Each structure stands twice: as structure tokens, then as C-alpha cells.
Amino acid sequence: MSSTEIIGVNYNCVLTAQYKRSDDAVNLNNIIDNLSYTDLKDTLTNGHTTDKANLLAHFRSTLINTTEFWDLDAGNIYDAFGNLLNFDAVKCLIIKNRETTNNLFIEVAFKNERYYIGPNGSRAIWEPCGLGIAAIVSSASHEEGRIRVTSNGSVTYDMILVGATAESSSSS
Numbered sequence: 001m002s003s004t005e006i007i008g009v010n011y012n013c014v015l016t017a018q019y020k021r022s023d024d025a026v027n028l029n030n031i032i033d034n035l036s037y038t039d040l041k042d043t044l045t046n047g048h049t050t051d052k053a054n055l056l057a058h059f060r061s062t063l064i065n066t067t068e069f070w071d072l073d074a075g076n077i078y079d080a081f082g083n084l085l086n087f088d089a090v091k092c093l094i095i096k097n098r099e100t101t102n103n104l105f106i107e108v109a110f111k112n113e114r115y116y117i118g119p120n121g122s123r124a125i126w127e128p129c130g131l132g133i134a135a136i137v138s139s140a141s142h143e144e145g146r147i148r149v150t151s152n153g154s155v156t157y158d159m160i161l162v163g164a165t166a167e168s169s170s171s172s
Contacts, residue, residue: 004081006046006053009162011092011126013040042128044091048164049130053091055079058160060098063106063151070147070159077161089132089167093147094160096122104155109148111135117157130167 019033044053074086
């Protein structure tokens with residue numbers, strides 16, 4: 001495998017919302033609850049252990065009422081340069097369902113957890129510690145070393161994986 005490195009990965013999620021009570025006749029001043037939550041930010045640098053990563057994969061896939069498996073242990077995940085990747089820890093997993101038609105879902109199973117992502121929905125997991133995303137329940141199965149994605153129709157989705165080799169725990 002050729003030499004690659006992470007120059008930097010910045011995670012910055014900002015949530016803003018405006019909320020008001022519209023049925024209160026006493027609210028003459030039109031009081032609004034303005035929320036701005038900006039505490040979801042962090043940076044990974046090159047390497048392994050806490051706050052470091054050295055692998056990046058991103059792709060778009062389309063499923064037509066089927067299931068596919070993404071093997072984290074040098075199975076079928078490649079970087080942009082064509083290198084086969086072997087993740088020992090996943091620090092960031094982002095999945096976006098690109099469909100907008102009602103009832104077109106994907107089910108994502110990873111680390112003994114299951115997520116249902118509906119039309120235009122997404123799931124982002126950020127865990128910069130040395131172990132990366134940990135399993136909720138310990139398991140000896142190979143399920144922990146792969147990501148399973150299942151669709152209930154023709155669904156296109158994006159996946160982004162950031163992780164590291166040589167971590168203290170294995171993805172499987």
C-alpha cells in the first residue's frame with residue numbers, strides 16, 4: 001500500500017432553531033426561543049490513538065431492495081487512491097439517505113447497533129477516542145467488523161468513514 005496520511009479532519013455541526021408559542025395571546029412581544037448550539041466540533045490529525053486518524057473513505061452507493069456489506073478489515077473499502085483499507089478503529093461514520101420519496105429507508109447495522117434512516121435523513125457518529133466507535137454489547141461475531149446496509153427499494157446513499165490503523169482495539 002502506498003503511503004497516505006490525514007492532513008486534517010474537522011467536524012463542525014451547528015444547529016440553529018427558532019421556536020415560539022403561537023397560541024399565547026399574552027405573548028404580545030412575540031417572544032422567541034432562539035437556539036444556537038455550536039459545541040459539536042473537533043479535529044483529527046494524522047496518526048492513531050485519541051484525536052488522530054490515518055484512513056479516509058467516501059463513496060455513493062445505490063441499493064435496489066437488497067443488502068450490501070462493507071468489510072472494515074481489508075475487505076472491500078478503498079480510499080480515493082485505490083488503496084484497500086483495514087480499519088482498526090472507526091472515528092467518524094456519516095451516512096446520508098439521498099432519496100426524498102416517502103418510505104424509502106435504509107437500515108444500517110454497525111457495532112451491534114441498528115439505525116433506520118429515512119428519506120433525506122442522515123446519521124453522524126463522531127468518536128475521536130483511541131478505541132473509536134465502540135460496540136454497545138460485546139460480541140464475538142464478525143458483525144462488528146463490517147457495516148451492513150439494507151434498502152427497502154431503490155435507495156442511493158452516501159457514506160463517509162474516517163478511522164485509523166494500529167489502534168488498541170480491533171473493529172472485529
